[in-house]
Amino acid sequence: MAKQARSLRTHELVLDAAAAEFVRHGYPRANLQHVAARTGLTKGALYGHFASKEHLARALTEHLEEVVDEILARYAATDLPVRERLRALCCALAERVESDVRFNAALRLVLDEAPVGPEPPKILADLRALATEMVDGAEAGRALEETTATAALADLATVILVGAYCTAPDLERRGLAERVRELWDAVGEGTQAVRGTAAR
Helix, strand or coil, X not given: CHHHHHHHHHHHHHHHHHHHHHHHHHHHHCCHHHHHHHHCCCHHHXXXXXXXXXXXHHXXXXXXXXXXXXXXXXXXXXXXXXXXXXXXXXXXXXXXXXXXXXXXXXXHHHHHHHHHCCXXXXXHHHHHHHHHXXXXXXXXXXXXXXXXXXXXXXXXXXXXXXXXXXXXXXXXXXXXXXXHHHHHHXXXXXXXXXXXXXXX
């Protein structure tokens, strides 16, 4: 039992060390010798837990998908207006990036791979699908011009989150949630200014 608990602790330690390495260097430049050094294991002992760098990356992206599914489900079920729900959802994802090195690393892995993949990454597809679902639910009875503007929110949620992540000033993405909030607020102020001008 003690041996099993120790093995589990080492497994978790390796995941955290690998996440820190992927956050800093991305997949191509991540070095398993550095991961082993962070954990105090030999490279051979490291391979006893994960057979390759690919297996480590896969474990992290599985963690990302589980967390994203949980967060998306939470915001799919709230009664907030659609814009507030999307803002809260993006902020929750950004907060998780800041607080969870594994989530941060996996998001970097997914976004680094996105330009060469045949389809958008699952997290972006899922985020946009939920955003579209929220928007569709909010559109009944609106005028055509309001519907078109609201529909753009589905893309905006993705753009704000990914843009803030990719332009963050440091690899740990400190302050990411605050930047996401500020971007949503700036968009809201811009929209109100445009409406005020149009009403004159």
